[in-house]
Amino acid sequence: MSGAVGTVPDWRTLVAHQQPEWPDRARLGEVVGELARCSPVVTSWECDALTSRLAKVAEGRAFLLQGGDCAERLDNVSSRAIRSKLRLLQQMSVILAAGSGLPVTTVGRIAGQYAKPRSSPTETVDGLTLPVYRGDAVNGTGFTRTERLPDPVRLRRVYDASKYTLDVLRTSGAEVFTSHEGLLLDYEEALTRPDRRSGRRYAGSGHLLWIGDRTRQLDGAHVAYFATIDNPIAVKLGPATTPEHALALIDRLDPDRRPGRLTFVVRMGAQRVRDLLPELVEKVTASGAPVTWVSDPMHGNTFTAPSGHKTRRFGDVLAEVAGFVEVHRALGTHPGGLHVELTGEDVTECVGGAVGLDDLHRSYESACDPRLNADQALELAVLVAEMLR
Ligand code: PEP
Numbered sequence: 001m002s003g004a005v006g007t008v009p010d011w012r013t014l015v016a017h018q019q020p021e022w023p024d025r026a027r028l029g030e031v032v033g034e035l036a037r038c039s040p041v042v043t044s045w046e047c048d049a050l051t052s053r054l055a056k057v058a059e060g061r062a063f064l065l066q067g068g069d070c071a072e073r074l075d076n077v078s079s080r081a082i083r084s085k086l087r088l089l090q091q092m093s094v095i096l097a098a099g100s101g102l103p104v105t106t107v108g109r110i111a112g113q114y115a116k117p118r119s120s121p122t123e124t125v126d127g128l129t130l131p132v133y134r135g136d137a138v139n140g141t142g143f144t145r146t147e148r149l150p151d152p153v154r155l156r157r158v159y160d161a162s163k164y165t166l167d168v169l170r171t172s173g174a175e176v177f178t179s180h181e182g183l184l185l186d187y188e189e190a191l192t193r194p195d196r197r198s199g200r201r202y203a204g205s206g207h208l209l210w211i212g213d214r215t216r217q218l219d220g221a222h223v224a225y226f227a228t229i230d231n232p233i234a235v236k237l238g239p240a241t242t243p244e245h246a247l248a249l250i251d252r253l254d255p256d257r258r259p260g261r262l263t264f265v266v267r268m269g270a271q272r273v274r275d276l277l278p279e280l281v282e283k284v285t286a287s288g289a290p291v292t293w294v295s296d297p298m299h300g301n302t303f304t305a306p307s308g309h310k311t312r313r314f315g316d317v318l319a320e321v322a323g324f325v326e327v328h329r330a331l332g333t334h335p336g337g338l339h340v341e342l343t344g345e346d347v348t349e350c351v352g353g354a355v356g357l358d359d360l361h362r363s364y365e366s367a368c369d370p371r372l373n374a375d376q377a378l379e380l381a382v383l384v385a386e387m388l389r
C-alpha cells in the first residue's frame, strides 16, 4: 500500500461528485466484482516510465503532448481509427520537438476516456426531461429513456475497448502512453492493484489519470482516491482555482514532492490566463514543489454557435497557449506541455484555422466537446512550435 493510504480518509466515506445514479446497484456490484478479477489494462512499470518522462518535463528538459477525443465512443473503436489518432499525435510531437528542441512525450486521451462530468444532471427537450449523457461508460447519447438509463454493463465494455486499444497502440512500436479522467471511482477502484514487488497501489485502467475541474474538491472522494495510487496524475485547474487550493492539492497528492508525479493542466480561457496564471505559478514555484505545467487551451474557450453547436475558435485556442507560454517565460518557469481535444477524422467542430472552417453542420460528430480536426491540430502544433523556439 502507498504511504499515503494511512493519512487520508477512505474515498468511499467521502462525497464523490459527478457519479451516475445507477438504477441497479446489485448489477453494478457484479460488474465491478468481475472487473476486479480481470487483468489491468496497463502495467505499473509503464506508469513509472511515464512518471520519469514527466519528471523531465517538470525540470524543463522535455515537452508533453496530451490529446485525443473529449469522449471516446465504444462504437468507434477500430484499429484504423486508433492508428489515425496515433499518427496525428506523432506528427504533432515531431513538429513540437523540432520547435522546442526538446524530446516530446506523447500521451493520448485514449483507451479509457469514456466518462464525462456534466454541468447539469438532466436535459429537457420538448418538455421531456431525461438524465444527461455521461459518456459511453454510463449511458447512450440517444434522447430516449432506455438510452439514457445508466447501465453498469457498459463498464465491462469500456474495459474491453481499452484493452483492445492498448493492444493496437502497443503494436505501433512508438512510445505512447494513455490517459483519461479518473471520474467513475467504482470502475477505477476495481482496476486498482498493488504492485507485486513494491506493494504500492496503481490504477490499472490507464497510465495517467486526471481529476477534472469539477471534482477537485479537497474533501471529496476523487482527491482521496488519487492520493492512494502511485500513477502519474494530473489535475485540471479552471479560472476559479486559488493559489491556496493548488498548494493544498500538492500537499494531498504529492506529499513526497516526487518530480513527474503531479501535473497541473491549466484551462483558464484565452481572456483570463495572463491575469490568473502568474500568481498560481509564482506561489507553487516558491513552495519548491516540482509540478509539471500544461496548457489546456480548449475548455476555457467553449461557446454555443448560433446554429446551436458547442464550438471553439481556433484563434482563442492559440491565444490561450500564447498567454500560457508568455506567463512562464516572464517567470522563468517551463511551459511544459499542451493538452488538446482532437481527432484524426475530418470533422467540423471547431471554427477557424487556415482552412477557415465555418460550416459546423457538415460533419459535427463529437458526443460532447468540439475537437480540432487533423488540419487544425497540425496548424496548432506548427504555431505552438514557433512559440517554443
Ligand atoms: C475534459 O477534459 O473533457 C473536461 C471535462 O475538462 P475540465 O475538467 O477541464 O472541464
Ligand code: MN
Pocket: 070, 071, 299, 341, 368, 369
Ligand atoms: Mn472536453
